[in-house]
Amino acid sequence: MIKRHEILIITKNTNGIVSRIMSLFNRRGYSVVKMTAGITNKEGYARLTLTVEGDDKTLDQIQKQVYKIIDVAKVKVFPEEGVIRRELMLIKVKANNETRAQIVQIADIYRAKVLDVSPTSLTMELTGDVHKLRGFIDILNNYGILEIAKTGVLAMSRGEKM
Structure with missing residues (x-):
């Protein structure tokens, strides 16, 4: 059965490493839905979190x-349970004097942070799981979304283990 999985890759932070990894996915026809990359607590190493689609055989x-x-240095598939998953989203919505207070109230309910206010728009930041972000987008569609920027999934095991 094809489903989505998050894969953690810890690698030396060398030139071209992300390109080599993505080239492998491209050559093999593996489906990458989202990717995030950043530093780790170990100097000289990078952390990539890929969201991929495939069955168990493909994942292996x-x-x-x-x-x-x-x-x-490390490749790990995150299990469905025991993992913290978060995405970050910036969203710009049409807003005027009549709708601004309503949109801010919705942002408060979702614990979104208002980053910018202009005469015609509001820009907000929201962190959460994919369902929380999707719900926020669905509600704000009624006001007119001007722009969305989202990260991929950041994932980390609960407890001490990596």
Whole structure:
């Protein structure tokens, strides 16, 4: 059964490493839905979180193939449970004197932060799981969304283990 999975890749932060990993996905026809990359607590290493689509066999192949890439130190598939998953979204919505207070009230309910106010728009920041972000977007569609920018999924195991 094809479903979405988050894969953690810890790699040396070398030139071209992300390109080599994505090239592997492209050559093998693996589906990458989202990707985030950043630093780790260990100097000289990068952390990539990929959201991929595939069945269990494909997921196993991805792990084995990525681990073969020089400079990759760790490959881990996050289980469905016991994991914290978050995305960050910036969203700009049409707003005027009549709708601004309503939109701010909705933002408060979702715990979104208002970053910018202009005569014709509001820009907000929201962090949460994919369902929370989707709900916020669905409600704000009624006001007219001007722009959305989202990160991919950031994921981390609960507790001490990585």
